[in-house]
Amino acid sequence: MxxxxxxxxxxxxxxxxxxxxxxxxxxxxxxxxxxxxxxxxxxxxxxxxxxxxxxxxxxxxxxxxxxxxxxxxxxxxxxxxxxDPAPGRTPWPPTPSSWREEAPVGPLTTFGAAAHAQCLAEMASDADVRWALQDRVELPLMVLGGGSNLLMHQDWAGRMLHMNIRGVQKIADDGDAVEVVVGAGESWHGWVMHALDAGWNGLENLALIPGSVGASPMQNIGAYGVEVKDRFAWLEAIHRDTGALERFDSKRCAFGYRDSVFKQAEKDKWVIVRVAFSLERTAPLNTQYGAIQSELQSRGGDHDTTHRQVAEAVITIRQSKLPDPSEIGNAGSFFKNPVVSRDAFERIQRNHPEVAHYPAPEGRVKLAAGWLIDRAGWKGHRRGTCGVHDGQALVLVNYGGATGAEIWALALDIMEDVEGKYGVRLEPEVNQIGL
Ligand SMILES: Cc1cc2nc3c(=O)[nH]c(=O)nc-3n(C[C@H](O)[C@H](O)[C@H](O)COP(=O)(O)OP(=O)(O)OC[C@H]3O[C@@H](n4cnc5c(N)ncnc54)[C@H](O)[C@@H]3O)c2cc1C
Structure with missing residues (x-):
């Protein structure tokens, strides 16, 4: 190397x-x-x-x-x-990293499908990552964050790097705007709440999204009108082949809808070790979503709403709509909302005038995958130990004991059925490991 x-x-x-x-x-x-x-x-x-x-x-x-x-x-x-509690500093004295052989990884994922990694190691610093990249190089390598956006289809016959780089460090502050660097292994929700406690606002709509900070730019996580790209400053990542640490700004990340360069041209080339965010004490509130407005009103009106109140409203809405992975295995939305051409949309709308849709960039139209799956009759459908959640058709669930292959077989049937009925091919949002 x-x-x-x-x-x-x-x-x-x-x-x-x-x-x-x-x-x-x-x-x-x-x-x-x-x-x-x-x-x-x-x-x-x-x-x-x-x-x-x-x-x-x-x-x-x-x-x-x-x-x-x-x-x-x-x-x-x-x-x-x-x-200082900086993200990614080498702990001292350094604790030598080591592999755990045949480590069970089902419990490290929110879907909970049983699987083992041939060897797994905790990454607490950049030095750990470099060590793991240079050790047992004959084995394939994968990075695991909070395991909330992946489905294990089988055992992972290779190295698994579990990201545990911690730390939050403010590096710039002009009295209003702050720039804060956060270790890749910090919990996303924990970081959002920490930022709100410190008065660093702008991420409140993204409260309660599971997973790690390091994975947040991977698919440009988003909810309730805000995406990570809106508050992203830069990230540092270590190249898997050379060990070089490089900085990516927003342009280099090429963020898109649930997408970034790390899922496209640079897929499987980098380990993200820390992410920096630009936040503001006086950040504008994003309350345009109907659900947020109704929740705020039910809490006594939206005058002088604080960023924390928006976060609390988002948490309440999410808890009422989405299954809690600690109770029922799932990885959130299993499919992306498909974005189609206006012609394709008009064809669908002729047969289904009530089709749920939203404007998308470049004159295209975004369809609600949950609506398509629901109307195709899959909501609440159960097959053995897996199924489609009865409250949210976009979420596939593991009631306990389902394998990755069983969940994937269900997903394929849904994709085929929706394509047959609407002419739209759904794409999984969840990463398929070992397919
Ligand atoms: C109940 C529920 C609700 C959800 N709601 C939303 C939502 O509203 N919006 C949304 O966008 N997502 C949502 N998700 C999906 C998920 O929470 C996010 O995609 C999250 O960012 C995944 O983080 P993670 O650490 O769990 O990633 P993992 O699942 O561990 O990994 C995901 C992918 O990123 C890679 N990866 C992880 N960390 C790194 C790293 N440091 N460097 C390089 N590669 C890495 C992995 O190899 C894998 O390919 C939801 C999931 C659940 C279970």
Whole structure:
């Protein structure tokens, strides 16, 4: 594995040590007292800091370039006593990562279909990810976040990297707007609530979406008129083949409806290790969705509504509509809402004037997959231990003991039936593993 990063530096005339993790990311080890270090993470999100990282990289006076061994020798002269809670910092002393053989992964997924990984390891830092990428390279590799958007069809005959990189770090604040970096292994909902507690607003409509922060850009998660792309600043990801840490801005992520470059041209090439968000204390409220308005009104009107109240309304609506994965196995919407040409839509509408639809970009039309499945007669249909949820036709459920193959067989039958009835081929939103 070749990689330009990490690179190691020391400040001449002082004891400060640096690890340059990527072109915009530096870990600093600052001496404290006689025998301790304090670690800081620096993310270059403005020009002066980018310039500083560039100068460190060039290694010109007063900075000395070190080999990894020489750096470690200097580092080992002190111990670490404190560190900022930055996402992705290497825990110290480093706990050597290790594989768990034949690990059961059904419980790590919200569908709960039984499956094993040949070997599974917890990823608590960038260093863990690099270790796992270079170990047992003959085995295929997959990344697991919260397991809420995948269906295991069979055992995974390979390495599975369970993302557990933690930490939340505010790196910019102009009094209103903040930029915050969050570790890929943080729970999405936990992060949304943490942000609201801190007064960093803009993500409230995305409360209670299961899963991890690192997976959120994968399919540009969205709900109630907001998508992750609306509050996304950048992410850092490690290339699976080279180990290089690179930064992706919004343009490079090529976000679309439940889509990004990580599901298209860059599929299976990167491990996302942290995501940065742009939030505002005075973010505008997004309450245009009818369900949110009614919920707010039922709570006593929408005057002086706070961001937290919107989050609470969203949580109540979601709890009333969607099955709780801790009670019934599911992965949320199993299918994407199909987007069709206006001609195709008009053909469907001639036979089904009541078809639920919404405008989509470029004059196209988005159909409600749940409506198509419901009208095709599948809502509440049960087949053995799996079925279609009786409250939400878009959600396939595992009542307990269903295999991935059984759930997929049901999905295929629904897809064929809907295509036969409406001429529209549904596509799964959920990632199919080992199909
Ligand atoms: C009840 C329920 C409701 C839901 N509601 C919504 C909703 O309203 N809107 C919505 O958009 N989604 C929704 N989802 C889907 C799901 O919550 C999201 O897609 C979520 O982002 C998945 O996160 P995860 O960590 O569980 O990903 P996983 O299921 O673990 O992984 C999903 C995919 O991303 C890859 N991946 C995960 N983490 C990383 C990483 N760090 N680097 C590289 N690749 C990675 C995996 O390999 C896999 O291909 C819902 C799911 C459930 C169960």
């Amino acid at each position: 070749s990689m330009d990063f990490p690179q190691f530096r020391k400040l001449e005339g002082a004891q400060n040590l640096y690890v340059i993790e990527g072109p915009k990311h530096v870990t600093e080890w600052q001496p404290m007292g006689k025998s301790n270090w304090v670690m800081h993470q620096h993310f270059a999100s403005d020009y002066p800091r980018y310039q500083w990282v560039t100068e460190l990289l060039q290694g010109e006076d007063p900075v000395r370039i070190l080999t990894a061994d020489a750096w470690e020798q200097l580092r080992s002269e002190r111990s670490v006593t404190s560190a």
